[in-house]
Amino acid sequence: MVVIILLIPSIINGQAMISNSDNKNLVSENNHQETVYLHHNKSLLFAGEQLYYKVYALKSESNTLSTFSKMAYVELIGENGELVFRHKIRLKNGVGQGEFFIPVTVPSGNYKLIGYTQWMKNFGLNHFYKSDIGLINPFQSNQEAIVQNNQDSIPPSTKTTEHTDLQENLEPNPFFSFELSKKEFRTRERGSLIVRSLQKGTPKGSYSISIRKVDSLGGPQPSSAQLYVKKHNSQSELKHSSLNPNYLPELRGELISGTITPKDPSFAMEEEEMALSIPGKQFVLKLTRTNSAGEFYFNLNQAYLNSKAYVQILGENRDKYNLQITEQPAIDYGAVQFNKLQISPKMTDLILKRSVHNQVENAFIELKQDTIMPIIQTLPIYRTFSKIYDLDDYTRFSTVRETASEVLEHVWVSKQNDGQEVLKVRSGEDDVASNLLPLVLMDGLLIQNHSDVIDFDAKRIKRIHISREDCVVNSIIYNGIIAMETLEGSFPGEFSRDYIKDVELFAPLPIKKYFNQKYQQATRPNTDQIPDFREQLLWLPQVVLESDTPPIEFYTSDVVGNYEVSFEGFTEQGNPISWKETFVVK
Numbered sequence: 001m002v003v004i005i006l007l008i009p010s011i012i013n014g015q016a017m018i019s020n021s022d023n024k025n026l027v028s029e030n031n032h033q034e035t036v037y038l039h040h041n042k043s044l045l046f047a048g049e050q051l052y053y054k055v056y057a058l059k060s061e062s063n064t065l066s067t068f069s070k071m072a073y074v075e076l077i078g079e080n081g082e083l084v085f086r087h088k089i090r091l092k093n094g095v096g097q098g099e100f101f102i103p104v105t106v107p108s109g110n111y112k113l114i115g116y117t118q119w120m121k122n123f124g125l126n127h128f129y130k131s132d133i134g135l136i137n138p139f140q141s142n143q144e145a146i147v148q149n150n151q152d153s154i155p156p157s158t159k160t161t162e163h164t165d166l167q168e169n170l171e172p173n174p175f176f177s178f179e180l181s182k183k184e185f186r187t188r189e190r191g192s193l194i195v196r197s198l199q200k201g202t203p204k205g206s207y208s209i210s211i212r213k214v215d216s217l218g219g220p221q222p223s224s225a226q227l228y229v230k231k232h233n234s235q236s237e238l239k240h241s242s243l244n245p246n247y248l249p250e251l252r253g254e255l256i257s258g259t260i261t262p263k264d265p266s267f268a269m270e271e272e273e274m275a276l277s278i279p280g281k282q283f284v285l286k287l288t289r290t291n292s293a294g295e296f297y298f299n300l301n302q303a304y305l306n307s308k309a310y311v312q313i314l315g316e317n318r319d320k321y322n323l324q325i326t327e328q329p330a331i332d333y334g335a336v337q338f339n340k341l342q343i344s345p346k347m348t349d350l351i352l353k354r355s356v357h358n359q360v361e362n363a364f365i366e367l368k369q370d371t372i373m374p375i376i377q378t379l380p381i382y383r384t385f386s387k388i389y390d391l392d393d394y395t396r397f398s399t400v401r402e403t404a405s406e407v408l409e410h411v412w413v414s415k416q417n418d419g420q421e422v423l424k425v426r427s428g429e430d431d432v433a434s435n436l437l438p439l440v441l442m443d444g445l446l447i448q449n450h451s452d453v454i455d456f457d458a459k460r461i462k463r464i465h466i467s468r469e470d471c472v473v474n475s476i477i478y479n480g481i482i483a484m485e486t487l488e489g490s491f492p493g494e495f496s497r498d499y500i501k502d503v504e505l506f507a508p509l510p511i512k513k514y515f516n517q518k519y520q521q522a523t524r525p526n527t528d529q530i531p532d533f534r535e536q537l538l539w540l541p542q543v544v545l546e547s548d549t550p551p552i553e554f555y556t557s558d559v560v561g562n563y564e565v566s567f568e569g570f571t572e573q574g575n576p577i578s579w580k581e582t583f584v585v586k
Helices: 020-028 119-123 225-233 236-240 345-363 400-406 521-527
Strands: 003-005 034-040 044-046 050-059 071-078 083-090 095-101 109-116 129-136 176-180 190-197 205-213 254-262 273-278 284-289 295-300 308-313 321-325 387-390 411-415 421-425 439-442 461-473 476-486 500-504 536-543 552-555 561-571 576-585
Touching: 034 109, 034 119, 034 129, 034 205, 034 225, 034 561, 044 345, 050 071, 050 109, 050 205, 050 536, 050 561, 071 095, 083 095, 095 536, 176 561, 176 576, 190 561, 225 561, 225 576, 254 308, 273 295, 284 295, 308 321, 321 500, 400 411, 400 461, 421 461, 421 476, 536 552, 536 561
Parallel strands: 003 461, 044 129, 439 476
Antiparallel strands: 034 050, 050 095, 071 083, 071 109, 109 129, 176 190, 190 552, 205 536, 205 561, 254 295, 254 321, 273 284, 273 308, 308 500, 387 461, 411 421, 461 476, 561 576
């Protein structure tokens, strides 16, 4: 007999079962303390513009990219504490990326862009990345938050509460030289940036580039990687904090946690098996076990498409517990200080012009779409050795019971000693019937009581996958697998039991390849007819430098003025790289 070990990892021997003493040991190891740096494309935004950012998760001691956490969180909050957005970013080798389109519903005001990992929440707000964002929404009449008072004698600009050293000159780096193809450009002209290594071999690392128009309205100044590291290094007390962690690190992926409690207080708590299903054609199935306190943790270490999951208690005691999913408490940002953006009536024409440009760009957005990169999913293991029955290729029967009898080979309905009916799978041609039950799935949802689907309407089922091999799931041995797919994929949403709880997933942002405008002779008949009012000429969050890396290409738009190139990142050894240069479009 062949036994298949189903690749559904248990967290019981991983980080989810860490005790308080284990957490203290984690904290004592400096290489497990993190910081986050965000390179974002601009700090003064209008409604109708995109905020782009790249996340760098760093080891506190060395500033090298951290592989400790696999998730980061980015938020934009207002002075009143209102949350504009909260993103979850999947980290790969310590980096991730995201974006947010500023809607017209967000009022003008002063905001804060914040970045952190779940593990960093143990160290308090001072450990978070924070950067000021000014926002102008000309579509709303109330501009009190940013209008300059008449009695204020200073010119329209910003009153900075932090990052006061951002205007200092950046120190030259010994790793790279940078060369722009020219300093003056015409509209719709090709430009290029050449990055050359000053070392023997190209220093490995992770880098990002932003090319955008310099804000003539002033606004907050973003922190460079170089200046961020200087500031972080001066706050040495953050590196030697001693605390009892309340938040577990997301070492392998997203953590989904909860607790079970006995309905009857006199019932002795036991360690129980738990299952999490994310339904869909390429569903996700995870199993774990509670600890002695009834706590459980699922580790989602792969991408998924559905935003809803289903958590259930397994076993004979499933009806004896209440199931509760843990929700993360909101962070209190009451102590955060905000920059003070101010505008005056003299800036009306500049604001109107930029707003018109944004409206025209958004009118042609369908011609300038970003590309969502496909999700690479881990296929269910039965797909590698199953037989697939597409029921449209066979005579249709009314129920799963009849289909098992008339269509499916080596599958039948059996009655146990207690009178309960179950589905069975024959392992081999000459094998006697096993007392073990198969793993039964419907649209990815694990079915414990087979009678729930035995008389299910088979006309709603599209196909059935059968595996005759034994498989082991988190120490549970199943005699084969029966996985059914409905036509609509809607079974989990229709199926309700007290021991099953549905969960709205806070999914990580998808990875995108951002639109990069090009002007070439072959496409001129089309592009000449489309207005180009881009102020963000290029955003490349993932720049890989090799010895043969070609020049980085960009094209100017129809908007004249001063532009800035911002190159940020960290070498493999933790050296911050920051370089800025300006050019003119006439």
